[in-house]
Amino acid sequence: MADFLLEIGTEEIPARMIAGATEELARRVGELLVRERLCATAQVEAFSSPRRIAVLATGLAAAQPDVAEQLLGPGAAHAFKDGQPTQAAVAFAKKVGVEVSELTTATTAKGSYVAANVLRKGRPASELLCELIPKEIAALYWAKNMYWRPGKPERFVRPLRWLVALLDSEIVPLEFAGIKAGRESRGHRILSTGPVTFAKAGEYAEKIRAAHVLPSYAERELKIRKALDAACRTIPGARWREDKGLLDTVVQLTEAPSVIVGGFDREFLSLPEEVLVTVMRDHQKYFAVEDADGKLAPYFLAVLNTVTDAEGEAIVRHGNERVLRARFKDARFFWDADQQLTLKDRVAMLKTVTFQKELGSYFDKASRTQHLGSQLSAAVTEFYPAHRQGVVYKAALMAKCDLTTELVKEFTELQGIIGGLYLVHQAERMELPESSAAAIGQAIYDQYKPASMEDAVPRSLEGAVLAVADKADTIAGMFALGMIPSGSKDPFALRRAANGIVRTLAEHNLPLSLSKLMTDALRQYQGTEAEARFKAVESYEQNVAAFFRERLEFYLREAKGIAYDVTNAVLAAGADNVVDALERAEAVARVRESEDFVAISASVKRMKNILRQATEAGKWPAADANFVHAAADSDAERALAKCTAELSGEVEELCKARKFDEALARLATVRRPLDEFFEKVMVMAEDEKVRLTRLALLQQVAAMFQAIADFSEVVTVGKAS
Amino acid sequence: MTSKPLTFQELILKLQEFWAAQGCVLQQPLDVEVGAGTMSPETFLRVLGPKPYRVAYVQPSRRPADGRYGENPNRLYKHMQYQVILKAPPVNVQELYLESLKAIGIDLLRHDIKFEEDNWEAPTLAAWGVGWQVMLDGLEITQFTYFQQCGGIDLDPMCAELTYGLERIAAFLQDVDSIYDIVWVRGPQGEVKYGEVRLADEEQFSTYNFEKADVAKLWEHMAAYEAECHGLIEQYVAGTAEPKPPKKGEEPKPAAPKFTAIERRRFPLLPAYDLCLKCSHLFNLLDARGAISVTERVGVIQRVRNLAVGVARAWVDQQTQGA
Structure with a gap:
């Protein structure tokens, strides 16, 4: 069993794209290995950092298994004359590499042919990977890509600078974007000295770590979380504000993360917290720090892409504090400058701000x-x-x-x-009462x-x-x-x-x-x-x-987690009122599993089918509210008609009041007479009058449900039919 | 770092020295108002076509709307960019860039450097590229862009553009909180500060840009420059177009007289481009004056863009013919 390592080395990949590309590469390589029969199920571990995406696949066969194949040659009539092989048969045997004596015949739908049973040799893994991996690299999706070589032969997220491809200890000599794969990689830009050389595929992670790169999201996230915690412990009572989006970003911006804590002047705390946090998070990618009461504290945490000494940390801290100070001063400058005009004064200025050009x-x-x-x-x-x-x-x-x-x-x-903040701040000047x-x-x-x-x-x-x-x-x-x-x-x-x-x-x-x-x-x-x-x-x-x-x-x-069929059923009965639809959906979701409604759903489907078929056959001219019932001529029919007459007004009222649970509870009582009806009554009776009466009754029953949901949409697997 | 941090002009000199050693032509700033080093023909036109080129220059960049009457310590109407174009970029372009930081006294082992995604687009130039903002201890010090398109034309080869923000870097190196406190030079007269050299500029141009510029005149100037630029582009196109084969049944029309080789080579496309830049600057001025209405804005950008695209196309043609 062999290991296969592929590392694609690039210039810094945008942070937002790394995770997706890494996943995709692992998936593509895994599928390729299975498709080419180099393993039954792929064991692929993915690695990434801003400058690389990599996969290590384990348990590969050194070559595809051989396959027994039957190759067909010329027609049997051509190949054999009087039981003796002809020139054509000899030539075929030579071509496919078998003795003439080993030739057989095979009969297909098109006729009889000379055939040879051969063993097709599986191709070596290295050869396959060499040929196919470049196509997978080229197919990776990037939200925004670029070209860099003259003639624009390929596009990638950023220029690709090196490739590592090893099958155990052998280089797979594949090539992409003019770069030949080798066994050399690069470590951290600043901290690593010289190239990283892999003797074999399996030592990837260990060697890359030694070159000051943590090669996976999880490792870096853990390291950053711990470093943030540790940094906070230097400030009594302080905690860093959890921020998943920000954490994601800094994890993908660093190969060798470390954290420094910096401070800012307390006087800036007079600016609204929203402004301070936005500056820190969106513009500087700093984590905000809060005190024991959850209030913003005058500190920040910066995640570096390097590990430096105490002197270096002091320099970096100083630099970051300086930038943040300037940003905060700017914000305060803008805040103050903005107070020259109230929001009311600014209404007319909106005439020069484009909403949308049309x-x-x-x-x-x-x-x-x-x-x-x-x-x-x-x-x-x-x-x-x-x-x-x-x-x-x-x-x-x-x-x-x-x-x-x-x-x-x-x-x-x-x-x-x-x-919002300005409005409150300027309320007095705009003569707005406080409330x-x-x-x-x-x-x-x-x-x-x-x-x-x-x-x-x-x-x-x-x-x-x-x-x-x-x-x-x-x-x-x-x-x-x-x-x-x-x-x-x-x-x-x-x-x-x-x-x-x-x-x-x-x-x-x-x-x-x-x-x-x-x-x-x-x-x-x-x-x-x-x-x-x-x-x-x-x-x-x-x-x-x-x-x-x-x-x-x-x-x-x-x-809301409503099942798709309930969603469809409910929206088929009306999608114009959100609150109403939501309440109906929740009510239907609550009863759908009940025995009554499983049966009712099936019955409604049946009703709809009958009505549709009748309409198509021209036997049901359309819903006619004024249709006069003939006297029902069976008990089942009478019972259903009675139940429907009683229910429909009541259900309508309940729906109007949006009491859908009650409405459904009432509707459940139609189940028995409905089941009985279908059991005993033949809807499409010979007699037209009788038939129309029955169809009209079904139409009425269906209509009662229609205010809540089209129950025919509700899936009733394996229950009453 | 050396005992004393670099002065503003020493910073420029170090960068000049560094990039000169990489074979860059050290150009001087363009003498027409531009909003960025990219707009100089040394970038905008040189990146077109197949010819390799390396150039570096300081470009004072005017952005009327950014003026703050000299009151804001971090913002300027006119800031200075150090612009480097590498066409085509060498494979170690990022490493070269990091070397240039060492050359200006930055010890990379004691700083935090990040390349963060930042793509660039200039609608008035029909140009775009992908790249990064380079962050040094949380400060954006350089825009690093791989140009993909300019004047609506795909670049082949593409090129790398490095744009250093000189004031920011100098303030960082000198550890001052206001741009105006940057030491420009130290001499027998003592320290000369950035404010002494430039503050009057900021104050007066802010007043002009926001209050005094004559809007009606600006529109007139713009129309005049635009018309002239257009006229030149049209002449070039007419003088170089292949005559169309006459339609069936039509008399062949007499073709416009074609340029001779020398007429073509001498045709003033560089001046046409200057005129286009004038329009771009006037657009920025009008914008700062708040004189461009919502409905006009897109249209005006389009007008400038048409000029830039027109010049770029003609320029490519002129270069290829001359070769």
Whole structure:
């Protein structure tokens, strides 16, 4: 059994791409080994650092196993004359390397042929890898790649500088991008002296570590976590703030990580924590430190890509502190400069800030959002009388004003947050009473929430309304322009915006109609310059509905863990109201396993089939509400009709009140008469009158369920048929 | 490090010396306003075409909107870049770059260096590349870019561009918190600080850029430069275009007189490019003045881009014909 080592050495790979590429390389090599029969199941260990991705596969055969094969030659009639081999047979035997006496005949569908049983030699592993590995390297996916050699023969994430390919102790002489593989690698840029040479594949990790590179994510993460902990122990009561994204980044930016703790002047703590943390995390990649009470402490932790001595640490600390000080001074400078104008003063400045080139400025957007927000607020007040419409109105006007501030121009990721902070800070100058300032500020602060699946929705109802109106305005404009997300293309993050709307409506329990929201949103564009550029107004309603249905489906399945069939069933019965759909889905999910509903699902499927077939056969002209029943002519039929008559009004009321659990409990009682009906009654009776009566009854039964879910979509595996 | 850290001009001299030893042409700064060293024809035009080239130069870079009246210790209307172009880059280009840091007195064993992804794109130049920002103890000191496209043309060979932020590096080496405190030179007159040399620039140009520049005049200038640049590009195209075969049944049109070899070689594309740079700078000025409305902005960027692309195409043609 042999080991195979492949290391691709490059210039620094972008941190965000390392993990994916490493996984992909391991998968590709593993699949290749199995496909080429060099092992039954691949044992592949993956390694990576900013300058390399590598795999070590163990348990390889030295060569493919030989294969017994039957090769066919000329037709038997040609090959043998009077039982004697002809010239053709001799030539064939020679070609495939067997004695003429060993030739046999084989009969196929096309006729009889001379045949030779040969043993095809398996190819040596080295030869196969040499030929096939370069193709796998070339096929690696990079979010952004480049070319570097004249003539642009290949693309890769960054110039590839060395290759190591060893089968045990032998070099596999493969070649990619003009580089021949060898046994030499490189260690850490600064700490390692001279090349790293591998005598055999298996010693990869050990040798690379000796060259000051920790060659896996897990090792570096562990080292960094421990170093962060150790650094914190030098400050009484301090803890570093866990930050998965940041940790990911620094793990992928370092080969030999170490940590230093630095400090900053306490006076900067008067700046909002949001600003300080953003500067540290996003701009400097520092971890923030908090004291025992969870408050920000005047320290930071920097992860270095080197290990240096005490003098070196002092120099690096000093340098990092200097940079952070300048950054904080800048932030304070911007904060102070921004106070020259209040957010209100900045409203007019929004005219020069582009929202989207076809849709106009942020000033235009603010006025649209203000109107849409008002309409939405009015609807929300019906459910929540304490909702403060005035707060939404004022917040919408000033929500985007922070885009004109120096602080947001510098730290764009703080948009919204800065607006919220400034509003409260400037409340007096804008003559806003304290209580409404807090509410307006919070709504502005939260307007971009939720920024991801994990992020929280806006805290207040007013914030929720503003956030929904803002996002709906964006989606409406883009859809009307025909710029609809498709596949991986969603440059304006409209899916995220729509996911945000769905979640916000659900979590704030706002039972509003999505189609009305989006129609109202489009109406705000009436008479604007943008309207003239709209190309997709005719299909707007349909496109928006389909888009939100997908988002709602995603929400129910991914965020709420509702099974796909229940999701489909529920959305088939209506996807216009998030709260309603969610409640129906949860209610259906609760009963789907019950014996009654397993049976009911099967029955509904049957009903639908019968009705569909009847319609197709022209025997069921369509649902006719005024259809007059003939007298039911069996007990089963009468029982079902009675039960349905009793239930339908009641269920309708319960659904209107969104008491779906109760509605379903009531609907469960239809099971017995329904089962009985199917057992005893033949729907497609000869007599037309009888048949139509029965079909109409089924239609009625089906309709009762339709307000909650299309139960025919619910999968009932292995249960009642 | 030496006993005294490098002065501002010693820093420049060390870099000059280092890159001269690598065979770079030591060019002087372009004498037209530009926003970055990339815009100098020594980069923008030289990277086009197949001819290898190595060049290094200081480029004062004007960004009107970045001015702060000399009040912000970290921001300047005009900062200085040290620009190195290596076409095609040697395989050890990163190692060479690290050597250059040693040459300016940075002991790599006692500092933290990281290459962090940072891709570059200049819409007005139809240019882009991939690369890194080089971080030294948390400070971005250099943009390291592999150019892939310039003037809308794929580069072959591609080239490496190193852009050192001179003020940042000098402030780091001298350990001062304000750019204006950087020692420019030490002499019999004592220390001359950056502020003494440059503060008036910052104050006055900030005032001009933000308050006084005559918006109507700027638009006029821009239109004039643009028209002239366009005119030159059109003349070049007309003088070099292959005559189209006449359509069936049409009389062959008399072809425009073609350039002779010497007319072609002497055709003023370098001046045309200067005119394009003028437009780019005027765009930046108008932007700083807040004079470009939302609807205009994209269009104006496109206008400058058209000039840059036009010149780049013509330049490639001129170079190939001359070869």
